[in-house]
Amino acid sequence: MAMSSREVCRLWCAVVCVVSVLAGQVFAGPPPDSWEVVVNDAGVSAMHATLMPSNRVVIFDRTNMGKSNITFPDGYCRENPRDQKLKRDCTAHSVAYDIATNSIQCLKVFSDVFCSAGAHRADGTLLQAGGWNDGGNVVRTLGPNPNDDWIEYPNAPDALLSSRWYSSVLILPDDRVIIVGGRRAMSYEFHPRATGEGLFKLPFLRDTNTIGSELNLYPFLFLNTDGNLIIFANQDCILFNYRSNSVVRTYPRIPDGPRNYPASGAAVLLPLSARDKFTRSEIMICGGTPVDAFQNVGKGVFDLALTSCGRMVVTAKDPKWTMLQMPMPRVMGDMVIMPTGELLIINGARNGSAGWRSAKDPVLTPVTFEPARNRFTVWRASTIPRMYHSVALMLPSGKVFVAGGNANPGYSFRNVEFPTELRIELYSPYYLAKKYNARRPNIVDAPKVVTYGSSFVVRFETASKPKGVQFHLYAPSFATHTNSMNQRMLVLASDPVGDPAQGSNVCSTVVYAPPDPVRAPAGYYLLTVLNEGTPSPSVWVQITRKPAQSPAQPLRRAASGVA
Numbered sequence: 379m380a381m382s383s384r385e386v387c388r389l390w391c392a393v394v395c396v397v398s399v400l401a402g403q404v405f406a407g408p409p410p411d412s413w414e415v416v417v418n419d420a421g422v423s424a425m426h427a428t429l430m431p432s433n434r435v436v437i438f439d440r441t442n443m444g445k446s447n448i449t450f451p452d453g454y455c456r457e458n459p460r461d462q463k464l465k466r467d468c469t470a471h472s473v474a475y476d477i478a479t480n481s482i483q484c485l486k487v488f489s490d491v492f493c494s495a496g497a498h499r500a501d502g503t504l505l506q507a508g509g510w511n512d513g514g515n516v517v518r519t520l521g522p523n524p525n526d527d528w529i530e531y532p533n534a535p536d537a538l539l540s541s542r543w544y545s546s547v548l549i550l551p552d553d554r555v556i557i558v559g560g561r562r563a564m565s566y567e568f569h570p571r572a573t574g575e576g577l578f579k580l581p582f583l584r585d586t587n588t589i590g591s592e593l594n595l596y597p598f599l600f601l602n603t604d605g606n607l608i609i610f611a612n613q614d615c616i617l618f619n620y621r622s623n624s625v626v627r628t629y630p631r632i633p634d635g636p637r638n639y640p641a642s643g644a645a646v647l648l649p650l651s652a653r654d655k656f657t658r659s660e661i662m663i664c665g666g667t668p669v670d671a672f673q674n675v676g677k678g679v680f681d682l683a684l685t686s687c688g689r690m691v692v693t694a695k696d697p698k699w700t701m702l703q704m705p706m707p708r709v710m711g712d713m714v715i716m717p718t719g720e721l722l723i724i725n726g727a728r729n730g731s732a733g734w735r736s737a738k739d740p741v742l743t744p745v746t747f748e749p750a751r752n753r754f755t756v757w758r759a760s761t762i763p764r765m766y767h768s769v770a771l772m773l774p775s776g777k778v779f780v781a782g783g784n785a786n787p788g789y790s791f792r793n794v795e796f797p798t799e800l801r802i803e804l805y806s807p808y809y810l811a812k813k814y815n816a817r818r819p820n821i822v823d824a825p826k827v828v829t830y831g832s833s834f835v836v837r838f839e840t841a842s843k844p845k846g847v848q849f850h851l852y853a854p855s856f857a858t859h860t861n862s863m864n865q866r867m868l869v870l871a872s873d874p875v876g877d878p879a880q881g882s883n884v885c886s887t888v889v890y891a892p893p894d895p896v897r898a899p900a901g902y903y904l905l906t907v908l909n910e911g912t913p914s915p916s917v918w919v920q921i922t923r924k925p926a927q928s929p930a931q932p933l934r935r936a937a938s939g940v941a
């Protein structure tokens with residue numbers, strides 16, 4: 379029986395297709411990285427999330443779009459006459475995910491936290507700023523202890539001078555936070571405010587706002603090693619003195635297209651190092667969209683996202699963008715600094731923009747980047763799209779918390795292209811593979827509190843003789859809208875590691891704390907030991923001033939007459 383030419387062609391194609399599919403799946407042994415779904419229904423989709431020192435991940439969404447998928451177990455209902463959808467709402471819009479017990483606990487937010495921002499204060503309290511509707515001028519806190527819940531300030535409605543919707547927040551060396559930008563808010567302000575302090579204009583936000591009257595949002599903010607702020611918006615970047623409200627330096631424009639919301643590329647400050655006494659700083663920005671991608675979605679066109687990254691030494695004499703190409707284009711890809719000092723680029727889409735129903739073709743594969751080698755590596759794909767309103771956070775275990783994804787204005791599980799995503803996944807990067815266990819260090823003993831400029835002893839065990847040992851400090855991010863605010867890593871100086879005592883595999887060495895709060899604002903950091911590039915699980919260390927130095931606790935004059 380003779381085959382028709384079409385049948386021959388189909389057979390040929392089948393052979394070639396099978397071969398090429400297999401070729402893409404050949405691994406030498408089990409793949410070193412892995413994904414697991416740890417929670418099937420978090421109840422609240424992770425539009426915003428951050429890791430607390432109590433090892434809880436606090437998640438919150440928005441309060442004004444109707445019910446979430448989790449009802450308060452204690453019968454509590456929020457009665458807010460200013461809510462736009464439900465005056466009485468018995469569902470939670472914030473939850474805490476406890477890492478140790480893999481459980482979800484409901485938290486109580488009152489006014490609307492939609493598209494807001496946050497930072498961790500020196501004492502580990504989360505400070506959250508802004509939102510929408512009745513929440514735009516509000517500041518809220520959530521304490522560092524395991525059962526703490528949200529507190530809205532008694533004068534909550536005017537805690538901020540300007541309504542802050544899509545603003546960015548950064549912790550400063552004086553323990554205050556700076557709140558920058560937001561929709562129709564081309565300004566910045568501080569919290570808490572000094573007496574008589576007002577709002578400061580920031581014309582840079584207006585000058586870089588070329589795509590509409592108000593859409594240049596969630597600017598990227600970093601604290602530079604000289605105490606100034608690095609502010610990036612659209613394609614432009616400045617070094618800014620927030621104390622004198624003046625631009626110190628203007629950097630070249632990054633090529634290819636806009637990078638912050640709604641273009642939603644991602645930005646990091648690369649790890650700072652004791653090798654240069656924490657004087658050099660370099661930023662890296664990856665992905666984004668071509669100009670007009672956000673408007674084109676309105677015309678039914680989903681532009682291909684940018685493939686390029688730019689890195690620039692901000693402290694160089696003559697700073698320039700060095701451009702690199704990622705293995706694939708990406709918009710809304712979160713960038714997480716891994717304990718190794720490498721970057722993880724995860725989540726996002728190939729086409730479209732940030733915004734409701736504005737993206738197509740989820741990018742499911744994470745990519746890592748080695749800054750020292752300028753090398754990208756493509757890893758194993760997830761099966762769950764994480765596009766608009768999703769997050770990624772580094773955990774003390776070295777696993778990555780991946781959650782959220784909701785391109786729909788409310789919670790929609792049916793008849794939509796991308797249903798509201800409530801699953802929590804943990805991604806285990808390659809360095810957690812068993813084959814590295816032989817050299818994986820484990821911290822046995824480290825101080826809980828360390829003061830600036832001090833040295834401290836870290837004891838750790840390793841099965842192998844320690845080689846190339848390094849100590850990293852990591853300030854966890856507040857993640858929302860592809861912006862990992864306050865994420866920061868420091869590579870610390872340390873003394874050479876001695877051999878373990880006879881019959882023991884515990885080594886100890888002296889490690890040097892960061893010199894001052896400009897290099898590392900006071901607060902809780904994750905400390906990691908690396909042996910031959912393999913990271914230990916991390917432990918929390920609080921970096922503080924010596925008690926008398928603390929500007930947040932001015933010394934009180936002793937009452938007269940008291941002996």
Ligand SMILES: *[C@@H]1O[C@H](CO)[C@@H](O)[C@H](O)[C@H]1NC(C)=O
Pocket residue numbers: 418419420447791800
């Ligand atoms: C929402 O909650 C209901 C009731 O608990 C549950 O059956 C459903 O699976 C949840 N939806 C999602 C997407 O998790």
Ligand SMILES: *[C@@H]1O[C@H](CO)[C@@H](O)[C@H](O)[C@H]1NC(C)=O
Pocket residue numbers: 679680681682728729738739
């Ligand atoms: C993504 O962009 C490319 C390049 O413009 C285009 O060919 C493709 O059709 C787009 N995909 C979608 C889903 O719109």
